[in-house]
Amino acid sequence: MQEKPILAVPVDARLEQSSTPRKTQIVVVGGGAGGLELVRKLGAKFGRKHYDIILVDKNLSHIWKPLLHEVAAGSLDANLDEVGYRGHCYRWGYRFFQGSLDGIDRETRTISLAPVHDDDGKEVIAGHTIRYDYLVLAVGSISNDFGVPGVKDHCIYLDSREQADIFRTKLLNNCLRVSRAMMANPGADEQVKVAIIGAGATGVELAAELYNAAGALRHYGLEVFDESRLKVTLLEAGPRILPALPEKLSAAARHELNVLGVVVKTETQVIEARPRTLITSAGETIDADLIVWAAGVKGADMLAELGLETNRRNQILVHGTMQTLDDDRIFALGDCASYTPDGAEMPIPPRAQAAHQMASTVFDNIVRSIKNRPLKTFVYQDKGSLISLSRFSTVGSLMGNLVGGSLAVEGRMARLIYTSLYRLHLLGIHGWMKGLFLMAIGRVNRIVRPRLKLH
Structure with a gap:
């Protein structure tokens, strides 16, 4: 009832x-x-x-x-x-x-x-x-799997904090497995393989952030683990990564990912997901310990x-x-x-x-x-797009339709602006006084807290 x-x-x-x-x-x-x-x-x-x-x-x-x-x-x-x-x-x-x-x-x-x-x-x-x-x-x-067979059963989405926590736990477990295997056999060629489908903002930022985390793990008990033990493959069905950005910035981001060690595969369509394996339209199989689906939303x-x-x-x-x-x-x-x-x-x-x-x-x-007054019509002001490649780089275009999206930014300036977006979010949900206070606390936490959350 x-x-x-x-x-x-x-x-x-x-x-x-x-x-x-x-x-x-x-x-x-x-x-x-x-x-x-x-x-x-x-x-x-x-x-x-x-x-x-x-x-x-x-x-x-x-x-x-x-x-x-x-x-x-x-x-x-x-x-x-x-x-x-x-x-x-x-x-x-x-x-x-x-x-x-x-x-x-x-x-x-x-x-x-x-x-x-x-x-x-x-x-x-x-x-x-x-x-x-x-x-x-x-x-x-939520993530749009476009009806690709096996995605719901064998891929991880990043739509919520719970899903992000699940991925982090699986990632750390695999890193620990590789670290222990190398300690037992120093000559072993062990790797943690991660495949990310979708080279939009989420996929690209996650790929870079994983290398940042892998580089820090040696300081937190995994002495023999480093970035060389991580293999990230980024798959994109389209002709280039970050299609929302100008081609020049897309190319710059791809170069940074290649320097980190990310294997970027464009014009690669995934047609099936299996346990620890992806099948592409070209018949290629890609093995991975962890598979993340970030190919679109609905x-x-x-x-x-x-x-x-x-x-x-x-x-x-x-x-x-x-x-x-x-x-x-x-x-x-x-x-x-x-x-x-x-x-x-x-x-x-x-x-x-x-x-x-x-x-x-x-x-x-x-x-x-x-108040029975006429309603306003929504006018979207495109402020541009910024993509963070963790501590390694940031690329993007500013002002969007205000200047035709022609103002490209990279490096420290782009990183500063990217960080300011989250600060504006804090002000939006907390107001000025508490928002500024939380920003100050965030600066302190970066100094006194561990670089990684390992539990």
Whole structure:
């Protein structure tokens, strides 16, 4: 039997007879970069007196998705950088509910959440519903395996902190195996083989970060292990890596990867994944101890079942106001949304900067809607792309459509700007005071904490 919707205030006979007005309830599903920034702004704007801001997420904490490759390699301790929703909501005046979106009833303006279970399968939170006056879907994206056989069973995705932790554990176990084998037989030619499918930002950054981690392991108990024991193969179906960057920068990044020892294979399409083996369209077999799939993203399958219009990648189609095509009370932003500006051939790309800008537009339009004012149309400002090759290099293009993407940057300047992107994210979700404080703590941690997370 389905529970009654969770309302802004408890409903009983006394309240129903009371003249106390019902709070306006704004529900945001998804605590990623865009969703978390949005609820912070809404909470700071409206407070708790007349409005009830609710964040729903299946996890208990947030970590910036562009950092997951560092978590996977062990270069970043997610425990230090994650944001707990319960503490954050107390600070910024919204409420948090743990759960996964299970459906939307647009007639009653409620969403249903699936039950939450613990590791033993025991139900912790029963399935329930939440009322909304305005609903924002910001659930992000998942890896798109394009239906390639065996990928789901034999490859690791980097969509979440849990998946990054699984990869790191498997990586360290394989490094330990090779180290022990070489200690037992110094002449042995042992290697940890990692294959990465997809040479976009995630694949390229992970490949470089792995060599950074491998070079540091000798200081943490693996005395005979170094970068030469690591073999990373980066596979790309297209003609070059980092297709979003100008060809010159793509070539520069490939050169840096080659110097590190990464084997880069372009125009190589994977058609099947098997245990510890990949099969390409050319009939080549590639052996690997660990296989990472980073070849594209799509919306979660459940998005196509909500009764809202979606594209073939399960992304929700939205107007320029970020409202869904089917319901003006429902907004969508970030990777789960698809918006193609008038005159554009392609929709806005699923990138962190797009989610940040969309969150600002949705915030403005919810405020305008409440005040019965005309809504704004989202205008995407492409700030360019930056790719971090760990401590070795950074490449990218700045300003994007402001100067035609012609301002190329490399080296220390690019690294400084890349680091500033995360700092802007901290300011967006914490505000200026706490954001600056966390930046200072981050500098101290780089000095006093170990370089790698090994547990």
